[in-house]
Amino acid sequence: MKVNEFELTDDLFEESGKEFEEKKIMNRPSSTFLKDSWIRLRKNKGAFTGLILIVLIMFLAAFGPYMNSHGFDEQDLTRTNLPPKVPVLENLPLLGLSGVDIRGTDQYAAKEVTEYYWFGTDDLGRDLWTRIWQGTRISLYIAFLAATLDLVIGVAYGSISAYYGGRIDNVMQRIIEVLMGIPNLIVVILLILILKPGILSITLAMVITGWVSMARIVRGQVLKLKGQEFVLASRTLGAKDKNLIWGHLIPNSLGPIIITTMFTIPSAIFTEAFLSFIGLGLQPPIASLGMIVNDGFKMLKIYPHMLMFSSVIISLIMISFNLLGDGLRDSFDPKMKK
Amino acid sequence: MERILSVDDLHISFDTYDGEVRAVRGVTFDLYKGETLAIVGESGSGKSVMSKSIMGLIPKPSGRVVKGTIKYQNRDITKISNKELRELRGSEISIIFQDPMTSLNPTMTINNQIMEGILVHQKITKKEAEKKVVSLLELVGITNAADRVKQYPHQFSGGMQQRVVIAMALACNPAILIADEPTTALDVTVQAQVLELLKDIQKKMDTSIIFITHDLGVVANIADRVAVMYAGKVVEIGKTDEVFYNPQHPYTKGLLAAMPDLTIDQEELKTIPGSPPNLLYPPPGDAFSLRNEHALKIDFLHDPPMFKVTETHSAATWLLHEKASKVTKEIEGKQRVKIATSDQIAKKEIGKEKLLEVKELKQHFKGGKNSVIKAVDGVSFDIYEGETFGLVGESGCGKSTTGRTLVRLYDATSGEVYFKGVDIHKKNVLNLNKDIQMIFQDPYSSLNPRWTVADIIAEGMDIHGLYTSKANRMEKVYELLKTVGLAEEHANRYPHEFSGGQRQRIGIARALAVDPKFIIADEPISALDVSIQAQITNLLKKLQKEKNLTYLFIAHDLSMVKYISDRVGVMYQGKLVEVADSDELYDNPLHPYTKSLLSAIPVPDPEVEKKRIRIPKGEWAIESEDCKLREITDGHWVACTEDELDSYRSKSEDTALLV
Amino acid sequence: MKKYIASRVGYMLFTFLIIATFTFFLMQTLPGSPFNDERLSSTQKEVLNERYGLNEPLSVQYFKYLGNITKGDFGVSFQFDGRSVSSIIGERIGVSAILGAQSLIAGMIIGLFLGIIAALRHNTFIDYGAMVVAVLGLSIPNFVLAGLLQYWVGVRLGWLPVAFWEGFEYSILPTIALAAFVVATMARFMRTEMLDVLGNEYITTARAKGIKEYTVILKHGLRNAMIPIITILGPLTVSLMTGTLVVEKIFSVPGLGEQFVKSILTNDYPVIMGVTLFYSLLFIIVILIVDLLYGVVDPRIRLSGGGRREGK
Secondary structure, rough: OOOOOOOOOHHHOOOOOOOHHHHHHHHOOOOOOHHHHHHHHHHHHHHHHHHHHHHHHHHHHHHHHHHOOOOOOOOOHOOOOOOOOOHHHOOOOOHOOOOOOOOOHHHOOOOOOOOOOOOOOOOOOHHHHHHHHHHHHHHHHHHHHHHHHHHHHHHHHOOOOOHHHHHHHHHHHHHHHHOOOOOHHHHHHHHHHOOOOOOHHHHHHHHHHHHHHHHHHHHHHHHHHHOOOOHHHHHHHHOOOOHHHHHHHHHHHHHHHHHHHHHHHHHHHHHHHHHHOOOOOOOOOOOEEEEEEEEHHOOOOOOOOHHHHHHHHHHHHHHHHHHHHHHHHHHOOOOOOO | EEEEEEEEEEEOOOOOOEEEEEEEEEEEEEEEHHHHHHHHHHOOOOOHHHHHOOOOOOOOOEEOOOEEEEEEOOOOOOOOOOHHHHHOOOOOEEEEEEHHHHHHOOOHHHHHEEEEHHHHOOOOHHHHHHHHHHHHHHHOOOOOHHHHOEEEEHHHHHHHHHHHHHHHHOOOOEEEEEOOOOOOOOOHHHHHHHHHHHHHHHHHHHHHEEEEOOOOOHHHHOEEEEEEOOOOEEEEOOOOOOOHOOOOOOOHHHHHHHHHOOOOOOOOOOOOOOOOOOOOOOOOOOOOHHHOOOOOOOOOOOOOEEEEEOOOOEEOOHHOHHHHHHHHHHHHHHHHHHHHHHHHOOOOOOOOEEEEEEEEEEEEOOOOOOOEEEEEEEEEEEEEEEEEEEEOOOOOOOOHHHHHHHOOEEEEEEEEEEEOOOOOOOOOOOOOOHHHHOOOOOOOOOOOOOOHHHHHHHHHHHHHOOOOOHHHHHHHHHHHHHOOOOOOHHHHHOOHHHHHHHHHHHHHHHHHOOOEEEEEEEEOOOOOOOOHHHHHHHHHHHHHHHHOOEEEEOOOOOHHHHHHEEEEHHHHHHEEEEEEHHHHHHOOOOHHHHHHHHHHOOOOOHHHHOOOOOOOOOOOOOOOOOOEEEEEEOOOEEOOOOOHHHHHHHHHHHHHHHH | HHHHHHHHHHHHHHHHHHHHHHHHHHHHHOOOOOOOOOOOHHHHHHHHHHOOOOOHHHHHHHHHHHHHHHOOOOOEEOOOOOEEHHHHHHHHHHHHHHHHHHHHHHHHHHHHHHHHHHHOOOOHHHHHHHHHHHHHHHHHOOOHHHHHHHHHHHHHOOOOOOOOOOOOOHHHHHHHHHHHHHHHHHHHHHHHHHHHHHHHHHHHHHHHHOOHHHHHHHHHHHHHHHHHHHHHHHHHHHHHHHHHHHHHHOOOOOOHHHHHHHHHHOOHHOOOOHHHHHHHHHHHHHHHHHHHHHHHHHHHHHHOOOOOOOOO
């Protein structure tokens, strides 16, 4: 930028007399770590989509079963194996929501059913919409319960191990090392053989090895933080262990803890479904999403709709949590971006 | 002189999450054959980015050259093809980075890493290349080169790694060597060796060196010419003597004045207020005007062009415009008055009361495989009330561990520490955490990022219940903020919103909150830029006077230690080797280690640097049982054996006679 | 180094001992376990008596049990009258091994490739595309994928057989279903590692030497990025083991996984326990190999003799 000489009037060559003001340097509005992370998360399309999907699915899991008048274990052999039929959408032939099965027969007409079954019915004539959302509810319940237990045990174990260090850490680490050497699937299967399948036993079986990864992450984080100068400063000020752990160590480990939880949930949903699939799932009449998928396989070739809806929903849940987890990782750790 | 490289109006920008950062904003300079051009600037001044662009190494796609040219042998480096660029890299232009540990590939032998470049550029066989690698390593002073080529980087020490990196850069005998802070990660004595090596090589090979650094002492030592960068621009360029002895730009002047001078006593350092601008929003006009107390009106409006001072010296400041001659004189006058008044501050009184007594303190850590690391190995010293005791030494000498052990961040292996006559290393000593406080090194990790400034400062008050009500707590926080030079509005902000210097102030306020008597300052300024270092040092001095504090000042920067300390202890390998009044220690060092250390510190004065003779580390009986601190003259203690004592005494007398 | 190997082998044996002990006591307590089931024929009881010495004290039984395991004797099946579990495993493992190896190799190659190009084309559509594939691969449960493949590719399109194991074409769909997870894990991991390594100063230094970009990426980037890849072999093995259970069941592949699921459905405890022990052993060996391999590949560990278990 060239300046014309004649613009440089004499009066410009005087001291401005402006005092230096430190305040001017702060031109950004105040923001907290969480606020910043939230803003970054909102910019991440994938993660935000994941978040919206999770909210939607949770809403349907909570209220879906009450959206029509069918009960989740209401059997009726006069309306078995009905394909899905949805008002309005039934007029769009490509969607396959018109109550016509893959061979082209309108099952509703054939079985003289006038009601609409949005996701169709299964081989016992139970309404799939109700069943699927009921199942989702149970699957999510198991997943959240497992994730919470993992979180509590993992955070406690990891932070104690790292915080006290020395011999305590050594022993606790050896235990973890042994647990890591055992394939968790094996433990889960064996435990369910003893405990007999049920919501609680399945959750417990998953937690028994599941907390290890949380513990390792928390330990790593706390070890890193322990040497940080703000923790040392707090110690020189005379802070007690309780203050240090709850004031400094845990709040600064929140990012990795939340992220790990976001990945625990889908893996718990998968494990539960997997167990149903190999015959170690919940016992009827309770149905989890995994069991509905498993049931769907029986009729796959003639009535694919039974498998389609449940597997799409289980996949969506997994995708959403994974996306959200990835997004959170990026937004908590902005260095990873660009 | 033959011009070898010319950079013209170079602009470089980075696209970041927050927007475009204009890292380099119009840099122009020439490089001549066989010279060393130092580029000085604080962090974020764009010096590193600029130097990388000379080799086409700006990270893409986020970074880009917006405009301007870099001409080498009639070719514009910003525009040539990748193939041409590759041919230049390593053979014509080479680069050395700051941290040798990260610039070497950990999974590749030294031999392969150096040979790689040779084989690309020179048509020679592998055998010949291998021979060349060995001779290069010998050139940079690595002994047993033939055996060591097969080793991996982690098997070398930091200084040796940097030599390997230099050998790698020199492999094809480049015309230009860019050294990007090559000695910043090294200890002073190692730094001195590396600087000597670079000078030596330059003589032998007639290489042109672009030396990037923030250390004015290093510049005075190595540079023929200096370019000072601020906020992405070269604000002043000239021969080293011209820039050091006749600085024109207010920033250069401020920078030079902010360095403590080892040769004279000063009561207060000159400081530059504030911190460098954020280049996301570069200010209009002269970027320095915001921090310049004598800024002209025009500085806020128009960007100053380069004005010539002499044929070789020019600066970008409106003060050199013909219309500014009158105002220049006025400013000079004001500054002279200021210096005159500031000299009259009285020297502080130091009590004769021992505040802290340390006796045979030992701190041993368990290393891997049954080995013991003797971080602190029998250190004894006293600190008197109201004084500042400096503790210096190179990294790993145990100075920080000593400080941390004193506040019981580590439990001492053995030894006693008396604070006001009470052994504080016995369990259950109340109020220790109030009386003794600590200021830390890293302003980025010393504040909990999740807490507001108010909570950080009040942490100690919360723990000890030092306030009567919520309002009282905030009142105290506001007062502390004011004491350390911050404003009330800062109380509800979070640490990441502050600059390094401001964060350090917050750390100081936190320590002051519990009203301590004794503060251990563990390298409190070494992570800060030069202009900020002076601010913090002055603040510490001011607080000492106002609150009658006693300091233990731990640092590796000996010039700052001399400036702030009344007495200084020198540590080496876990032991104190010499303790004396700071002037005495610097004027009349006795221990061979102290001598070698002092001879290695570069001083921001080209004349002194020209005459510098570095004293290599001598030998002494540190391992001997009998080796302990003995008083040579009044208050001057040296670690020695009974046998060495007499020779020290006689030496000391000799110098005393000379003076 | 020798000490390091010895300590790792020690760990491995200890872990296995714990699992074996666990299964032993399970066998003792399970309702309808091999030792107290009414369904047992007298011949079976005789065999059991002979093998385990049921009349002897628990501790003796325990050591006998351990002794049998070291000899590769995992007991006798209920389902197949008197057949030994090890012979069942021996007969079934071949198919599963082929399926697993095929999926692992194919998955790793594709995943590696995806991960590398995603890292090299960071923040472009190639990168996003590869990551979409990775998220889908990680998220879609293998039984869902297997079901979809069976229905669409097998039943609707009729391109490939939907069940049994009678030639290479029978293995394609199960392999895809199993490999998806491998591809996804590999691609993500490789991308992160590669980005991490490429951000290192030594990469810039290598470029500054004037060597070709692909040499920089292969010699300096890939080599260093590949080292941590070894660590995901453990989790991948587990996923393949779990995967084979499901996928073999869906595609009626006569492998160990299919047998395992069948045994669970029929409460054939000796087989369940035997296969469990076998899987554990397999996993432990993989972990051991990973540990040792890490030492060999990384000079920092090889030359200082330490181990690396922490971190990734």
